Amino acid sequence: MSAHIFVVEDEKPILTLLTYNLEKEGYKVSSSSNGEEALSLIKEKKPDLVLLDWMLPDLSGIKICQYLKQDEKVKNIPIIMLTAKGEEEDKVKGLNTGAEDYMTKPFSFPELLARIKSLLKRVKPNIVSEEATYLDLKIDRESMKVFRKEKEIFLGPKEYKLLDFLIKQPKRVYSREQLLEYVWGDDINVESRTVDVHITRLRQSINIEGAKPLIRTVRSAGYSLEN
Amino acid sequence: MSAHIFVVEDEKPILTLLTYNLEKEGYKVSSSSNGEEALSLIKEKKPDLVLLDWMLPDLSGIKICQYLKQDEKVKNIPIIMLTAKGEEEDKVKGLNTGAEDYMTKPFSFPELLARIKSLLKRVKPNIVSEEATYLDLKIDRESMKVFRKEKEIFLGPKEYKLLDFLIKQPKRVYSREQLLEYVWGDDINVESRTVDVHITRLRQSINIEGAKPLIRTVRSAGYSLEN
DNA sequence: TAAATATTTAACAAATCTGTAACATTACTC
DNA sequence: GAGTAATGTTACAGATTTGTTAAATATTTA
Numbered sequence A, B: 001m002s003a004h005i006f007v008v009e010d011e012k013p014i015l016t017l018l019t020y021n022l023e024k025e026g027y028k029v030s031s032s033s034n035g036e037e038a039l040s041l042i043k044e045k046k047p048d049l050v051l052l053d054w055m056l057p058d059l060s061g062i063k064i065c066q067y068l069k070q071d072e073k074v075k076n077i078p079i080i081m082l083t084a085k086g087e088e089e090d091k092v093k094g095l096n097t098g099a100e101d102y103m104t105k106p107f108s109f110p111e112l113l114a115r116i117k118s119l120l121k122r123v124k125p126n127i128v129s130e131e132a133t134y135l136d137l138k139i140d141r142e143s144m145k146v147f148r149k150e151k152e153i154f155l156g157p158k159e160y161k162l163l164d165f166l167i168k169q170p171k172r173v174y175s176r177e178q179l180l181e182y183v184w185g186d187d188i189n190v191e192s193r194t195v196d197v198h199i200t201r202l203r204q205s206i207n208i209e210g211a212k213p214l215i216r217t218v219r220s221a222g223y224s225l226e227n
Numbered sequence C: 001t002a003a004a005t006a007t008t009t010a011a012c013a014a015a016t017c018t019g020t021a022a023c024a025t026t027a028c029t030c
Numbered sequence D: 001g002a003g004t005a006a007t008g009t010t011a012c013a014g015a016t017t018t019g020t021t022a023a024a025t026a027t028t029t030a
Helices: A010-022 A035-045 A062-071 A087-094 A109-126 A157-166 A176-184 A193-206 B011-023 B035-045 B061-070 B089-098 B109-126 B156-167 B176-184 B193-206
Strands: A004-008 A028-032 A049-053 A080-084 A101-104 A131-136 A137-140 A145-148 A151-153 A215-218 A221-227 B004-008 B028-032 B049-053 B079-083 B101-104 B131-134 B137-140 B143-150 B150-151 B217-218 B224-225
Touching: A004 A010, A010 A028, A010 A109, A028 A035, A028 A151, A035 A062, A049 A062, A049 A109, A062 A080, A062 A087, A080 A087, A080 A109, A087 A101, A087 B109, A101 A109, A109 B089, A131 A151, A157 A193, A157 A221, A157 B137, A176 A193, A176 A221, A193 A215, A193 B035, B004 B011, B004 B035, B011 B109, B028 B035, B035 B061, B049 B061, B049 B109, B061 B079, B079 B109, B101 B109, B156 B176, B156 B224, B176 B193, B176 B224, B193 B217
Parallel strands: A004 A028, A004 A049, A049 A080, A080 A101, B004 B028, B004 B049, B049 B079, B079 B101
Antiparallel strands: A131 A137, A137 A145, A145 A151, A215 A221, B131 B137, B137 B143, B143 B150, B217 B224
C-alpha cells in the first residue's frame, strides 16, 4: 500500500535526488518540472501527496497550490511546499494558501521524510473517495451525480455540497454552525437558520415514494445523514 | 465554534505570550507547565490541538507525545512540538513519535498561527468517535444517541447533556449547583430544584423493565450515575 | 411517633426550536 | 438584458422542551 508522491521541481539535481530517495523508501514517484504540466498531471493522477517547489519558471508553486486547493476534486491532497526563501512572510503565505506543510531549502531528507510520513498518516482518513454511498443513496463525485435506488436525483449546488459533506460521516450529527463552516465556507454572513431551509430542500430532493427519510434532526444540536 | 488549544510549556514568558496571542485570536487556551499534570489534563479535556514543549523538568515533551499517541482516546489530537534545539535529529525524532508538526524556538507567531490553522482545518472534521459506557448504558457522542442494553433511548437535549456529563465520572456525586454550572452553563437564573425534575425525567427515560436504577440520590448532597 | 427536612412526581404555562411557505435578492444562462 | 435558477431571509404554525409550582412521598431527627 505504498503512497504515490508527486514532485514538482525545476532544479534537476534536487528532483533527481528526491526521486531516488523517495523511491528507495518505497514510494511511487511522479514528477514534473513544468508548472502548467504539473497542474494537469496532478488533477489527472490524484497522487497521495504533492511536493511543490515555490519558484517555477512558468507558473509559481504558490499559484499551483491555490489552484489545487480551489478544486473540489484534489483539494484534499496534502501539499508540502519547498522553498529556498526562509522568510517568515513567505512561509505564512504558503501555509495560508492551503499547503499543509512547508520546508526551506536546503532541507534535510530525513526530516522531509518524517514530515511526509506524518502527513500521509494524518491525511488518509480524510481522503475523499470518488463514490460514497449510504443505504440506497449514492454520490458519484467524479460526475457529480446523485442516485437514489439507481435513479438519478438532481440537486442544486448547495444541496449537493451539503449531501457531499454529510455522507462523509453518516450518522454523525453536525451543528448548524459546523455545516455553515464546512459547506458554506468562511462566508460567515449567513444566518444559521438558512441551514434548515437547505436541509428541507435536500430532504425533498432525495425523498422517494415509499423510502425512508434520510436526514435526522437532532433537536437543539443539528442534523445527520441517517434514517 | 473556536478551537481549544492546550499549551504545555514551562518557560513562563513564552507561555504567557502564547496564551495571550492565542486568546486574542479567539482560541480557548488551557495550559500546564508540568509534564505529568499536562498528560492527565489533556486526556481529561480532549483539546483540539496541543502545543508541546520539548524539554520539561519532570516529563519530557517527547515522552508525553509518545504516551498521547499510544492512547486510543487522544491519539487523534494533533500535536505541534516546540523546541529550542534546531538539530535535525531531534526534529525527526519528534515527528516520528507522532507529532504532526514541529517548530523551533524562537519561532514567529504568525507562522505558528498559520500552522495551527492549517492543522485544525485538516483535522477538525475528523474528530474521534467518542463513546462512553456505564454498565449497560452507552452514549455515542458522534451520533448523539443513547442506548441501554443495545436498545436506543430517546432523551431531550437537557437530559442528554445531563447524562453526557454524569457518565464522564460515574459514581462521582455532583451537587445540584455543580450540575447547574456544568449542564446549564452560566445561565444562573434557574432554581436548583429544577435539577431534581430533570433527574427524574432522565431516570424515567433510561429506566428499563427489570434493570437496576442507574441514578443515585445522595440526600442533601446531590446525585451520581451509579446503581 | 411527630415534626422537620428532603426528594419525587404530575401538571401546566412559558420558552424554545423546527419545518415550510412565501418572498426578496443574487447569480447564472441564453 | 430578459428570463431562469439558486440562494437567503423572514414569518408563523406546530411541536417539543423547559422551569416552576405544589402536593405526595420518603427519610432523618428529636
